[in-house]
Amino acid sequence: MADVKLDGATRSFDFSLPLVIIGAGACGLVAGLAAKSMGIDAVVLERDAIPRGSTFMSSGFVPAAGTRFQKDAGVDDSADIMAADILRKTHHEADPEIVAQLAKASGEIVEWLADEHGIPFELVEGFLYPGHSRMRMHCTPRRTGEELMACLLNAAEKAGLDVLTEAQVITLHTDEEKRVHGLSYRRPDGAIEQLGCQTLVLACNGYGGNPDLIARHIPQMKDALYFGHKGNQGEAVLWGEAMNASLKDMGAYQGHGSLAWPHQTLISWAVMMQGGIQINREGRRFSNEHGGYSEQAAVVLKQPEGIAFNIFDARIHEQVLQFEDYHYAFNTGAVRVFDSAEALAEGLDLPLEDTRATFDEMERLQAEAGTDRFGRRFDPKLRLAAPYYVIRVTGALFHTQGGLEISTDGRVLDTEGHPLPNLYAGGGAARGVSGASDSGYMSGNGLLSAVVMGAIAGRSAAMAVNDAETTSV
Template structure:
């Protein structure tokens, strides 16, 4: 069976055994944070695996992100004196943001596994985490957002790749997987992949983990599944072409939460960079071309994308003052945007109105309404009043990555339509349905990398058990 969508062909072929160029106990499609985490955990368990990556250098959605991972009860939290967090508290925060519409079993599994995953990456592979404790991200009740000291997704990817290289796990780059081989009982027997010169190669495997992608880079699928984001800027990786969903549909796997995604209401335009939402959480505001605020910025940056796109021209201005500028400059993404000319300084309300292109009296009324301590009609309470000089950055709404995908059990095995697990096919990260429910507002800050790291950790544990079971049944 062949599936043709926008982008590469995706095939399902049937064979009890395949003649392959090589064999691996576990094949992992995708060398992003999910695949790399899974590979490291499989190595630690003594299980042979191979990573297959379509790009010449692994990057994916992780490298384009801020690289922040929420986790409870970690060594890093405790070392910074952050107490009182737990998987149960984290799970409650996830479900509160998703209004109870996230998959309960998966929420519990991810909340319980991401802390041990980060601790294992630190203890066994040298990733040194810090916890961002200067502010709370939307929806989190305690400081639990972890990052490497560089605070970028590119740094996270580089460190994970270095760890995989150090332990000798093979990574086949420029290997575009286009075919899954299964037997008549839906057991994966191998995969086919294509090289840049058109050469086709095969890899036999005893278990397969799809850690590849969502569908945010497939314009046709976005238009059909997420029409409100059809014309939005795409801040994710072009490799997010929906491969996992296409394969899943072809073999009768169940899909889940295809309406869920991570948007961002702070995509700097025209520079095409991300501005940290920390500025909004600490007192910044979004103002449209008419000089008005239009939503409660503290509810979350994902749903903010939809609010911004609904404004005249799909444009807003992030407005803040000198103390918030100092905070913003602590984030590399903002520093890059500022270096590219995104930041405007305005010494008065009149100058700010001229920058935005709005009526000065309307803007003055908007700023006057933001008095410290007074509750706004939208529910936001400002800790202090913004003061001149003002700073402004022009932004639009963007789609970053989708949160729906293959329905999986809490152990990462892909489920059929009847809810039974496929024998040896696993999915995690962007390939699987996440823990954000089926709407944009269900995305809790960090859910993407939570799904990647916790999902990779869980999938590795499940794959290792499947391989051990297989060895036992074959007497070796």
């Protein structure tokens, strides 16, 4: 239930705070930390008993440009280079001002989280994700969203940021001018409590868990496996529609073409970028595996039975063991090993002749640094060698990328481009920087919008509170 009532100006609230944030994922926690650093009393409301959200299910990679972590590794990067990479990947469909703002602020915010809040960021080295021209992924040591969330929750506790769990927001109370005066939330026992606010930040992610909204905005994925947080029901979109807010890029989403099946464990796309390939049940390659893992979800789902096989070797296996998700997949039997292409075809029940032809073509391309019919160039330095490691995978919908249109300071805009009085958004609740479909998604876009725009929106909302208090004096 996501409702908006025009009774905010006359309603009495149980208690009030200067800033309320809905959603305790990365976006909401970072927004709260940013506001607290400016001396603003804030609370984060979370529907679940334990804050997790989409961040928990991600790899926890935050792209940022010009950081000291990059400089220490000899990586020459800048906000301009990062912004150009994002716009190129989206075919210039993303809002260039938002892209520029996120790229410009990314380095400072990652370093702020590391220095002020003890988030143990390090740079992911050794390979580039599709679309990125520089190594700019920053992660915590275990390279999981679970660890990133734990670090952010620890930071919130140390900063004295209140996080109220099992508080599902059901109604926003506004006035005729679209100013939010407060909200109502439901407690586990069914009791409804009201909370007033001066400013509100929507950090409640997207609508991947709402089949009706997926069918309306992303019909091609309505039957796809949803590998995201079930709480992503699209409340921000529904509240925004009721308040005449502008929605943008609603067909954009992040898919992933490498979800171990039936284990349902995310397999890093580093497997492909380091030389791996995907084949289908016919023993054939069917795409350029370097084109991007988001658009690969739909491509994999079009294969027989919606299944593909990731094929790589011991060199890649050793490299991706540093990813905890892969380590888990290996330990639970998702990875099989074959001594030859023939043994692989027999073990996976694939057509021997077609499988052998696929390997012959791959070996030829690798030997001569050739480019295949899909446009992928094979680097001889990344040549695969037996024994071959194999993971059975499928494609899945991870999270949506469209949402509320916002300004560069995180304010929600109405359909005429005017900012709503005191409503801010970030992360999956807001329009992302992935263009209008699946092909514009670039690794880290989701956490870029969550972490960096979360900080920007939190700071902007805090400034609005300070300005209002100064004016009232």
